[in-house]
Amino acid sequence: MKNLTFLSLILLILTSCEKENQLVVENTEMPLLSKVLFEGVPYYEYGYNNSNLLIEEKSKFRYTRHIYNDMNQLVNSDFYWDLSIASSSSSVIEAAINRKEWVNPDNTPKSITHSLEYNNNGQLIRKSFIRPSVSNSEYNEFTYENDRIIRQTMHWQGKISGYTDYIYDEKGNVKTETKYFVSSDGVTELLTTTEYEYDNMNNPFQSFKRLMTPGKYTNANNILKETYTIHFEVDQSVQKVQTTSNTYEYNNAGYPVRVNGYSEYIYR
Numbered sequence: 001m002k003n004l005t006f007l008s009l010i011l012l013i014l015t016s017c018e019k020e021n022q023l024v025v026e027n028t029e030m031p032l033l034s035k036v037l038f039e040g041v042p043y044y045e046y047g048y049n050n051s052n053l054l055i056e057e058k059s060k061f062r063y064t065r066h067i068y069n070d071m072n073q074l075v076n077s078d079f080y081w082d083l084s085i086a087s088s089s090s091s092v093i094e095a096a097i098n099r100k101e102w103v104n105p106d107n108t109p110k111s112i113t114h115s116l117e118y119n120n121n122g123q124l125i126r127k128s129f130i131r132p133s134v135s136n137s138e139y140n141e142f143t144y145e146n147d148r149i150i151r152q153t154m155h156w157q158g159k160i161s162g163y164t165d166y167i168y169d170e171k172g173n174v175k176t177e178t179k180y181f182v183s184s185d186g187v188t189e190l191l192t193t194t195e196y197e198y199d200n201m202n203n204p205f206q207s208f209k210r211l212m213t214p215g216k217y218t219n220a221n222n223i224l225k226e227t228y229t230i231h232f233e234v235d236q237s238v239q240k241v242q243t244t245s246n247t248y249e250y251n252n253a254g255y256p257v258r259v260n261g262y263s264e265y266i267y268r
Contacts, residue, residue, distance in 0.1 A: 024072055027052040027207040031255055031267035039262050048268075054208050061085050061096070063103045066211070073122065074210045077114040080105055116212070123147070124212045148172070149214050159184065162191075166214045173198050173219040190231045197225040202254045204265060222248055222256055 032052060036044040047056035051072055057064040060082075067076040082103050084096040101107060110132055117126040128139040137158050143151040153163040160182045167176040177194045198221035208217040216223075226244045234240065249258040258264050 023051060025051050026072060030202065030207055031204065031253065032207055033204050033265060034268045035266040037264040037266065040264070052207065053210055058102055058104070060099065060102050063105065063108065065105070068210070071122070072210065073118055074116055074212065076116070079111045079113070080108040081111040082108060083111070124149070169198070171220045173221055174215045177215065192231060193229045195227045196223050198222060199224050199248065201248065201250055201256065204255050204267070222246070
């Protein structure tokens with residue numbers, strides 16, 4: 001009888017643990033992006049875990065790996081970049097462009113890690129930037145209104161270095177994104193403003209919303225027009241107001257399958 005009671009207790013504990021660690025599957029009502037092709041050639045590829053959360057972003061010049069906790073919160077992102085593509089040497093850039101093997105953790109050193117922290121309400125409150133062999137204090141903090149990020153404040157070496165404000169439309173799309181620079185003596189300067197217009201169709205990148213970046217990954221719809229305004233002095237050859245427009249072809253479910261005539265979205 002004692003053995004039976006003991007076994008029942010063990011089964012109860014194991015069952016409780018299993019319920020607590022039960023897999024929560026997200027993004028069940030939307031297709032998951034598998035590849036993005038440019039003029040028929042694979043340019044981006046995406047991998048997911050069993051919860052339908054993005055865990056890998058692959059491209060020729062960059063590889064990103066995402067790690068989540070048991071609550072499906074993103075806790076770390078590791079970035080691997082081919083920095084030779086930004087070299088001042090034309091021969092180095094040419095070699096990078098002509099590389100056959102895509103960047104991956106086996107052929108490219110890690111460039112940076114993003115480490116994320118959340119409050120008790122599950123809101124992202126801090127993102128820290130960790131670079132190999134570099135010791136500094138670089139992180140962003142987040143301010144919320146109606147459960148949406150309305151400000152991202154950048155810190156460098158213990159001081160505010162700038163911030164970005166977000167304004168949303170009634171559907172939750174980022175309508176305006178405004179960036180400011182804060183000097184070491186506390187003077188704030190308006191840098192840029194970006195205004196967006198949208199279609200009424202489904203944004204496939206919403207399956208990446210756990211990356212927590214306001215805009216492309218959180219918008220309900222797809223960007224039709226983007227107006228970028230520079231507020232500081234630049235060379236006369238640079239236009240202070242720059243406009244970008246997008247056109248889409250959609251599938252029967254209302255998701256884009258072709259963008260601007262040359263980009264193609266492939267779904268799982």
